[in-house]
Amino acid sequence: MARVELAVVDDSPAVELEALDQLWFQVAGTVCNLRCKHCFISCAPDNHSFWFMTREQVAEALSQSTELGVKEYYFTGGEPFMNREMEAILADTLEVGPATVLTNATLMPPRRARRLARLNAGSIYTLELRVSLDGITREMNDAIRGEGAFDRCVEGVRRLVEEGFLPIITCMRSWPEDETEDYLEGFRSLLAEVGYHRPRIKILPPLLMGEEAKRTRGYDETEQVTHEMLHGFDLSQLLCTRARLVTARGVYACPILLESPSARLGDTLEEAAGRPARLRESACYTCYLSGAICSNTSSSAGSDR
Amino acid sequence: MSGEPLTRVAALGGIYSNHQALRVAIDDARERGAQVIICLGDLGAFGPSPDKSAAILREEGIPVVRGNYDDSIARGLEDCQCGYTDPRDNHYARISYEYTLANTSSEHREWMSDFPHHIRFRMGAGPEALAVLAFHGSPRRMNEFLWETTTPTHFLQGLAAGHGADVLLGTHTGIHWSRPLGRGRWYVNAGALGRPANDGRREVWYTLLEFQDGHLEPHFVPVSYDVEALADEMLDEGLPDEFIETIRSGWWTTCLEVLPGKERARGRW
Ligand code: SF4
Ligand code: SF4
Numbered sequence: 001m002a003r004v005e006l007a008v009v010d011d012s013p014a015v016e017l018e019a020l021d022q023l024w025f026q027v028a029g030t031v032c033n034l035r036c037k038h039c040f041i042s043c044a045p046d047n048h049s050f051w052f053m054t055r056e057q058v059a060e061a062l063s064q065s066t067e068l069g070v071k072e073y074y075f076t077g078g079e080p081f082m083n084r085e086m087e088a089i090l091a092d093t094l095e096v097g098p099a100t101v102l103t104n105a106t107l108m109p110p111r112r113a114r115r116l117a118r119l120n121a122g123s124i125y126t127l128e129l130r131v132s133l134d135g136i137t138r139e140m141n142d143a144i145r146g147e148g149a150f151d152r153c154v155e156g157v158r159r160l161v162e163e164g165f166l167p168i169i170t171c172m173r174s175w176p177e178d179e180t181e182d183y184l185e186g187f188r189s190l191l192a193e194v195g196y197h198r199p200r201i202k203i204l205p206p207l208l209m210g211e212e213a214k215r216t217r218g219y220d221e222t223e224q225v226t227h228e229m230l231h232g233f234d235l236s237q238l239l240c241t242r243a244r245l246v247t248a249r250g251v252y253a254c255p256i257l258l259e260s261p262s263a264r265l266g267d268t269l270e271e272a273a274g275r276p277a278r279l280r281e282s283a284c285y286t287c288y289l290s291g292a293i294c295s296n297t298s299s300s301a302g303s304d305r
Numbered sequence: 306m307s308g309e310p311l312t313r314v315a316a317l318g319g320i321y322s323n324h325q326a327l328r329v330a331i332d333d334a335r336e337r338g339a340q341v342i343i344c345l346g347d348l349g350a351f352g353p354s355p356d357k358s359a360a361i362l363r364e365e366g367i368p369v370v371r372g373n374y375d376d377s378i379a380r381g382l383e384d385c386q387c388g389y390t391d392p393r394d395n396h397y398a399r400i401s402y403e404y405t406l407a408n409t410s411s412e413h414r415e416w417m418s419d420f421p422h423h424i425r426f427r428m429g430a431g432p433e434a435l436a437v438l439a440f441h442g443s444p445r446r447m448n449e450f451l452w453e454t455t456t457p458t459h460f461l462q463g464l465a466a467g468h469g470a471d472v473l474l475g476t477h478t479g480i481h482w483s484r485p486l487g488r489g490r491w492y493v494n495a496g497a498l499g500r501p502a503n504d505g506r507r508e509v510w511y512t513l514l515e516f517q518d519g520h521l522e523p524h525f526v527p528v529s530y531d532v533e534a535l536a537d538e539m540l541d542e543g544l545p546d547e548f549i550e551t552i553r554s555g556w557w558t559t560c561l562e563v564l565p566g567k568e569r570a571r572g573r574w
Binding site for chain 1: 392445453454455456457459460463464561562565566567568569570574
């Protein structure tokens with residue numbers, strides 16, 4: 001049996017880490033207050049397969065990260081603000097570099113928004129809030145993210161904007177590509193209603209994994225990255241050449257493959273930084289086609305031609 | 306560069322075809338005693354008549370580091386390699402790139418194709434002398450953005466050590482800033498000469514590096530130039546009103562996507 005598995009592993013392309021530009025933290029594990037249909041790692045209130053990270057665990061990785069030359073820190077889950085130590089974790093992070101939180105913004109009471117604004121103002125670095133909103137209407141969003149999610153998210157965005165943040169609104173595309181401009185217009189007017197007049201909006205391609213694979217369709221067998229496909233390809237487009245994901249249970253190649261045991265590259269950051277990522281999952285195919293969809297902007301993607 | 310140790314060097318960030326500001330900045334730097342003036346690349350984009358800026362730089366014998374724009378124009382690439390994904394940013398980037406490509410003479414394109422990726426020089430003399438490394442975006446990547454609020458100090462220290470430099474001198478973002486890196490070392494972003502710094506002021510900026518008493522100090526120098534003359538020329542050349550609004554108001558109206566939250570919040574759009 002083991003031999004068969006080994007053969008499969010050997011066949012997939014391996015890519016080395018070029019530079020550890022982004023350090024991701026699975027800070028809320030797989031725990032989330034929502035249960036979105038398209039969640040690519042199937043997070044939910046009762047999904048405890050990955051537990052919260054402690055402030056100490058994050059602090060340890062932060063201190064290793066400065067030696068490794070990390071440029072940006074990202075926090076994801078689940079819902080990061082389910083982690084009771086989240087604000088303290090952000091305070092620690094903003095001492096060493098910029099922090100981005102991927103949140104559903106439904107746990108954003110005014111006090112929290114105010115405290116986050118204070119953290120941001122007290123650092124020389126940027127605190128970014130990246131808010132997932134999957135529709136321009138209550139019906140559209142809640143069909144995916146669950147009843148009540150739309151209203152609470154939009155309210156959370158209002159509070160962040162009132163505190164001076166310009167949250168990055170991300171939306172997984174669930175419409176034909178040529179309708180994107182109409183949807184963008186829809187987002188702009190929705191956000192203007194809550195006082196967000198110069199919105200930053202990022203449309204993401206769907207990742208067919210976890211719940212999303214059940215909702216639409218999984219990848220078919222041919223959708224895999226092969227050695228031939230990487231010939232002449234700009235590898236820096238793939239997050240695994242520039243990032244690692246730290247969790248409460250080891251370090252992974254990237255934030256997308258949390259559920260693939262083979263993507264677990266080590267116990268420590270140093271170990272995982274020294275090992276290549278294997279592009280054996282079909283999700284790698286989406287990365288290959290879409291480029292660095294996980295970063296805030298294209299600003300750090302792409303090498304010179 | 307002559308035998309005299311360098312103590313005063315002027316660095317010009319992205320010119321973006323703003324030949325009006327370029328002329329004023331060069332004269333100003335000479336008046337302030339700059340021994341050497343270098344340009345950190347991105348001669349084209351945004352402004353009118355790219356050949357005019359190129360002619361000034363050549364006439365003055367100013368060494369230029371290769372910017373992503375120069376690289377694209379010299380090689381006739383399809384775009385400026387700024388990597389915008391926002392459709393609106395992309396639209397304006399395309400207009401300025403196509404305009405610049407069509408209006409840069411083949412002689413200037415050939416000249417650009419020789420721009421080096423890095424220029425190294427020393428400032429000061431003796432054991433206190435500092436090794437300066439000039440580049441466009443970052444020492445490792447020509448089109449990498451190094452913004453003040455998203456670039457950790459330890460990251461810059463690593464870049465400096467990894468490239469054997471005490472002073473890292475770049476541009477590409479269009480907003481000037483600097484940070485001491487300890488033990489006399491610095492990162493300096495010269496900002497842009499072509500476009501205001503998204504601060505509501507009409508002046509543009511260049512940088513004067515001064516070496517005094519064993520220490521380096523970067524000074525950012527505001528440049529007032531004939532904004533209306535440039536605006537008229539941009540209008541004549543059919544460049545977008547949005548660009549003209551930027552030089553008149555001091556606020557960026559395009560290319561906003563790449564700004565980090567803090568830099569974006571400081572601007573108007
Ligand atoms: S998509 Fe985000 S908000 Fe929705 S269940 Fe998954 S982690 Fe939670
Ligand atoms: S999913 Fe993407 S980032 Fe992760 S290992 Fe595959 S190619 Fe790399």
